[in-house]
Amino acid sequence: MQKKMLTGFRPTGKLHLGHLHGNIKNMIQNQDKYENFFFLVDWHALSTEYQDTHNIKKNLIECVIDLIALGINPEFTHLYRQSDIKAIPELTLYLSMITPMSWLERCPTYKEQIRELKAKDLSTLGFFSYPVLMAADILIVNADIVPVGEDQLPHLEITREIARRFNHLYGDYFSEPKEMLSKSTRVPGTDGRKMSKSYGNAIFLSDDRNTVKKKVRQMITDPERIRKTDPGHPRVCNVFAFYKIYRDREIESIEKRCRKGEIGCTACKDELAGIISDSLEDFQEKRARLLKDKEYVYEVLKKGSQKVNIIASNTISDVRKKMGID
């Protein structure tokens, strides 16, 4: 039987380059090898955004448009909204019965987010049990492969532990999902920190040529390089990090011309901006078309959830039997 690949995506609104070079690229490149599940996790968004929810739905639609425009093909991939699969919270409830609180308490992402997101009150049951909901997302379709960023590995480990515990208690049923890590999980933003909408350092996939050029011009290069003829140090340069993503095959000659001081930083940046914009051309055309045809987008989500609901309700009826309710 064909293996199942699944990933969940936070509906953050329009996408940026950091998203693209993370798990989305992995998903697109492997679309023809697996049965694919790609969903927008609006319930997970609620766990951190419950105080201000007015953007969740709008952001979700923008995300779906970007994903389709990028090449997530609804013919090959079930594209759906988490909150359309009502069997997920039912499975979450069953799994929560067998999940020790200590597994969640020691989860590093939990501790880190409570520390980092001080402005939000995250001392809620929903946020605490986030990994159980994520386990249900994955186990509801019995996914084999999960493309994620490194930050999600602890959650995947908890998913496997829960699956193992279920199998031990009620007999073998769930397979243990494996991660698929993307090569360039960390795309730098224009200020060198990780690219993120909330840091204000993102290049969006929808940015026009001028905007991309302006943003790339702001990037921090090698602080020791003052004149064009000074030798550069590409290893510390943000622009070079992007060349590694976009021009990996020619990376040695690009490195050389910088080290030898053959090209100035501004010219090097403008060239990169052109490369980025060229790579976004097809996407932007497709996106513009989809923006005018939102009905199609809603239809994709509806069809996606219909298919997944069939699989999900099978799982739930098996689980209910295994657990002795039915």
Ligand code: TRP
């Ligand atoms: N927790 C993931 C994130 O914040 C999103 C997510 C939710 C997910 N459910 C998932 C990812 C299931 C992979 C599989 O990015």
